[in-house]
Amino acid sequence: MMFKEAAKYFSEMGGFGELEPNIMSWTALITGNLQNGYPYQALNLFKKMVIRGVKPNSTTISSVISACAYLSLERNGKEIHGYCIKSEEIDSNLFVGNSLISFYSKSQRLSDVAIKYFDRTKKGRL
Structure with a gap:
């Protein structure tokens, strides 16, 4: 129930002049949606x-990659x-x-990419 209230307040933040959601509030809501099955x-x-x-940020990206993996x-x-890659x-964030290794490993067609990425991670070149 608290999550729904937080989402409601978040959606209202844009209507208060200079009060704009920052990366922390965006990430919290994105991650919350993912963790609550949305x-x-x-x-x-x-x-x-x-x-x-x-x-x-890296937390936002990890959550979004996980959402993509969940939804195939x-x-x-x-x-x-x-x-x-551009950033x-x-x-280079662990x-x-x-999240990328998990994403790629969930797709049979892309499992080779996951193995290459994992090897790169093991060699410390992430």
Whole structure:
């Protein structure tokens, strides 16, 4: 029940002038949606966040990759991986790396990519 209340207050934040959601509140709501079984809502929030110009952090990206894996959205997951590659800080994050390995390993067609990414992680070149 608390999650629904938090989501309600979050949606109202934009209506209070200069009170805008920051990366922490976006990430909390995205992760909360995912953990409460609403992966589509998590992805929709991520899209809104990006449209508003809020730069995701490694926790946000990990949650979004997990949502893509849960929903078997290979294309979306690969697009987010591309974003990670462009942002070296995010691409080298261990949590993001683990999320990507999980994402790729859940797709039989992409299991080779997961193995390559895992090998890169083991060699410390994440």
